[in-house]
Amino acid sequence: MNRNILFYIKEAFLSAKKNSIISLATVICLTATLIIVGIFLIISFNIDNFISNIESQLIAVAYIKDNLSPEEVVKLVETTSQLEGVQEVHYISKEEALQKLKEDLAQYEDILAALPENPLPSSLEITVYETKYLEEVAVQLSQYSGIEEVNYGGELTKNLLLIFDFIRKTGLLIILVLFFISILIMFSVIKISVHSREQEIEIMTLVGATSWFIRWPFIIEGFLKGLISSFIAFFLLSKAYQYFLIQINKFIPFIPTSSGLEFTTKIAIILIVFGTSTGIFGSMLSLRKISYEEV
Amino acid sequence: MFHVFKTFPNKIHALWDINIHIKKGEFVFLVGPTGAGKTTFLKLIYRGILPTKGQVIVDGVNLSRLKPSLVPYLRREIGIVFQDFKLLYDRNVFENVAFSLRVVGTKNSVIKQEVNEILNIIGLYPKKNTNPHLLSGGEQQKLCIARAVVSRPLILLTDEPTGNLDPETSWEIMKLLFKINVWGTTVIVASHDKLMVDKAQKRVIRLDKGEVVSDSKKGIYAQ
Numbered sequence: 001m002n003r004n005i006l007f008y009i010k011e012a013f014l015s016a017k018k019n020s021i022i023s024l025a026t027v028i029c030l031t032a033t034l035i036i037v038g039i040f041l042i043i044s045f046n047i048d049n050f051i052s053n054i055e056s057q058l059i060a061v062a063y064i065k066d067n068l069s070p071e072e073v074v075k076l077v078e079t080t081s082q083l084e085g086v087q088e089v090h091y092i093s094k095e096e097a098l099q100k101l102k103e104d105l106a107q108y109e110d111i112l113a114a115l116p117e118n119p120l121p122s123s124l125e126i127t128v129y130e131t132k133y134l135e136e137v138a139v140q141l142s143q144y145s146g147i148e149e150v151n152y153g154g155e156l157t158k159n160l161l162l163i164f165d166f167i168r169k170t171g172l173l174i175i176l177v178l179f180f181i182s183i184l185i186m187f188s189v190i191k192i193s194v195h196s197r198e199q200e201i202e203i204m205t206l207v208g209a210t211s212w213f214i215r216w217p218f219i220i221e222g223f224l225k226g227l228i229s230s231f232i233a234f235f236l237l238s239k240a241y242q243y244f245l246i247q248i249n250k251f252i253p254f255i256p257t258s259s260g261l262e263f264t265t266k267i268a269i270i271l272i273v274f275g276t277s278t279g280i281f282g283s284m285l286s287l288r289k290i291s292y293e294e295v
Numbered sequence: 296m297f298h299v300f301k302t303f304p305n306k307i308h309a310l311w312d313i314n315i316h317i318k319k320g321e322f323v324f325l326v327g328p329t330g331a332g333k334t335t336f337l338k339l340i341y342r343g344i345l346p347t348k349g350q351v352i353v354d355g356v357n358l359s360r361l362k363p364s365l366v367p368y369l370r371r372e373i374g375i376v377f378q379d380f381k382l383l384y385d386r387n388v389f390e391n392v393a394f395s396l397r398v399v400g401t402k403n404s405v406i407k408q409e410v411n412e413i414l415n416i417i418g419l420y421p422k423k424n425t426n427p428h429l430l431s432g433g434e435q436q437k438l439c440i441a442r443a444v445v446s447r448p449l450i451l452l453t454d455e456p457t458g459n460l461d462p463e464t465s466w467e468i469m470k471l472l473f474k475i476n477v478w479g480t481t482v483i484v485a486s487h488d489k490l491m492v493d494k495a496q497k498r499v500i501r502l503d504k505g506e507v508v509s510d511s512k513k514g515i516y517a518q
Contacts, residue, residue: 004400018385203381206341207395207446208371210364292366293344 004213011217012224019193026189027229030278033182034233034271040171041267042241047164054160058131060152062141063121066094073122076146080124083140085133090125094118121148131161179278186222186282194218194286201290211290218283226279230271237271238264309335311505313349317483319449322476324492325485326516327502333485334378336502337452340483341373342366354449371399374443374480376453380435382427382442388414389423392442399446409445417441417471433464440471450481457488465491489516 016023062080064073073091081089092100097120102112126141128134134152142150194201204214245259310332317323325333338344339351342358351358354372361369383391392410401409414420417437427435436456443451453472457465469491476482486492492499492515499514500507 007397199381200383203383203394204398205367206370206375206381207398207442208367208369209398210367213367213398213400292342292363292370 004216008216008220012220015193015197015217015221016224019196022189022192023225026185026225027232029185029189030182030226030229030275031232031236033178033185034230034275035237037175037178037274038233038237038267038271040175041270042237044168044171045263045266047168051161051164054131054157058128058134058152058157060126060128060134060138060141060150062124062126062138062150063148064123065146065148066121068146072146076144077124079144080126080141083137085128085130086126086137087129088127090127092123092125094120094122097121097123131157179274182274182278183281183285186226186278187285190218190222190283191286193221205290205292214290215284215287218287219280222279222283223276224279226275226277227272229279230275233275234268234271237267308505310339310346310502313507315500315507315510317481319481320476320479322473322482322495322497323484324495324497324499324514325483325502326487326492326499327508328487330504331502332505333502334454335505337375337454337483337485340450340452341375342369371446372449374440374446374448374451376436376439376443376451376456378454378458380427380439382435382438384426384428387424387426388419388430388438391427391438392445395442395446413441413445416474433460433468436460436468437471440468440475444475444480447478448480450483451475452483452485454485455487456484457486457491462490466494469495492516 064076068076077089077091080086095118098112098118101120102109105112124141126137128137135158138150138152141147201214241259313336325336327333335344339346339358340353342351342361345359353369356369358369383394386394389410392413393406396406396409411420411423414423417440419434419437419441422430422434427438430438440451440453440456443453451472456468456472460468465488472482472484473495496513498512499509499516501509501514501516
C-alpha cells in the first residue's frame with residue numbers, strides 16, 4: 001500500500017506539472033474564492049465579538065423616587081433581582097451619583113458647586129444575562145410605584161443587533177454558495193486534466209488497474225491544490241487584516257476587534273478544511289465513473 | 296481455458312453465432328477482411344464489450360456474470376497489443392513497460408528486474424531510456440508486446456501486430472510471439488497479413504461478415 005501512495009503522489013505531481021497553466025489557474029481561482037470566504041469569516045467573527053461586547057455592557061438604569069425609605073429601597077432591590085434574566089442589581093445612592101458626575105465633568109466643577117442641592121436621584125443599575133431580557137425587565141420595573149423612570153438602550157441597540165444578525169446570516173449563506181462554486185471550479189478543472197490524460201486512464205483500465213487506483217492521483221491532486229490555495233489565501237488575508245487593524249485603530253481606537261492566536265488558528269483551520277475538501281469533492285465528482293467498456 | 300462465443304452486438308451484426316474453443320497454450324490466427332469482426336472478437340475476450348447474446352468464458356469465468364469491479368483482475372490475466380499501440384509518449388520505454396506492473400502494485404525492485412528482463416528478451420534493452428516516439432514502427436510494436444507480457448498473462452491478444460511493417464520486421468515480431476507462446480501463454484493474433492499466416496503454419500480461424508467460415512489446424516490464409 002505504501003508503494004501505491006508514493007505512486008499516487010508522484011502521478012499527482014506529474015499531472016499537475018503537465019497541465020501547469022490549468023493548475024495555476026485552478027489555484028488562483030480557488031485562492032480568490034478562499035479569500036472571499038476568509039473576508040466573510042473575519043467579518044462574522046468580528047460581529048460576534050462586537051455583539052458579545054455590547055451585550056456585556058447592556059444595562060437598564062431605573063431611577064428611584066426621592067421619597068422612598070431605605071427599607072423600601074432594599075425591598076425594591078430584592079424584587080428586581082428576582083425578575084427573569086436579571087444577573088445583577090447594583091444600587092447607586094444620590095451621593096455616589098453626584099460623585100460620579102463630578103468625576104466625569106471635572107472641568108465644569110464650578111457649575112456643579114453652584115447647585116443648591118443634589119439634583120440627582122438614586123438609581124439601580126441592572127445587568128441582564130442576555131439582551132432579549134432587557135426590554136421585559138425595563139417594562140416591569142417602570143410599573144413599580146417606587147420607580148421614577150427606566151432607561152435602557154432600547155430601540156437603537158435592538159436594531160443594531162438585528163442588523164448584525166442579518167449580516168452574519170447573509171455571510172454564512174454567501175460562504176455556502178461559494179463552497180458549491182469552488183467545488184464546481186475544481187470539478188471542471190479536474191475534468192480537463194482527466195480529459196488530457198484520457199489515454200493514460202484507458203491504458204490503466206486495460207492493464208488491470210482498479211478504478212480507485214485510477215482515482216487516487218486525481219484526488220491527491222485536488223487535495224494539494226486546495227491546500228496550496230488555502231495557504232496562499234491565509235497568508236494574504238492575515239497580512240491584509242494586520243494592516244487593516246493598524247489603520248482602524250488609528251481612527252477609531254475604542255472599536256473592539258478580533259485578533260490573537262485563537263482567532264487566527266480558527267480562520268486558518270476553516271480555510272484549509274474548506275480548500276482541501278473542495279479539492280477532494282471536485283475530483284471525486286469528475287471521476288464518478290471510470291469506464292471499462294468500449295464502444 | 297475455455298471460449299464459447301455466440302454474439303449479436305448492436306444493429307450491425309459484428310459477430311454472428313460464433314462457436315469457438317481455444318485451448319490453453321494454443322496459438323491462433325484470426326483472419327478475414329477489414330470489418331469481419333476480428334477486433335470485436337478480441338474485445339469480447341478482455342470484456343471491452345459484452346456479447347448481446349451467448350456466453351464468453353475465459354479461464355472458467357463467464358464474463359457476462361463477472362462483476363464490473365472484478366474486471367481489472369481479469370485484465371491482469373490478459374495482455375493486449377493494440378493496432379494503434381496506445382503507448383504513453385511522455386514516458387520512456389522502461390516506464391511504459393513498468394506502467395502495467397505499477398498499476399497492479401508491484402514492488403519497485405521486482406518491477407526493475409522484470410522490466411529489464413523482458414526488454415532484454417524483446418531486444419529493446421539498449422533503448423530503455425528512449426522516448427517511444429523516437430522508435431521505429433517495429434520497435435514500437437515490440438514495446439507494446441513487452442508491456443503486454445511483462446506481467447506474464449495467461450492470454451496474449453494482438454490486433455494486427457504486423458500491420459504497417461515490412462516482411463522482415465513482421466517475421467521478427469511473429470517469432471517473438473511464437474517464443475511467448477512457447478512459455479505457455481495462449482496467443483491470439485488478429486491479422487490480414489496473408490504472408491505471415493501462411494508462413495506460420497498455425498491454427499487459423501477465418502471470419503467473414505461476423506461469421507466463422509473456416510477453422511483449420513496448420514491452416515493457411517486461403518480464400
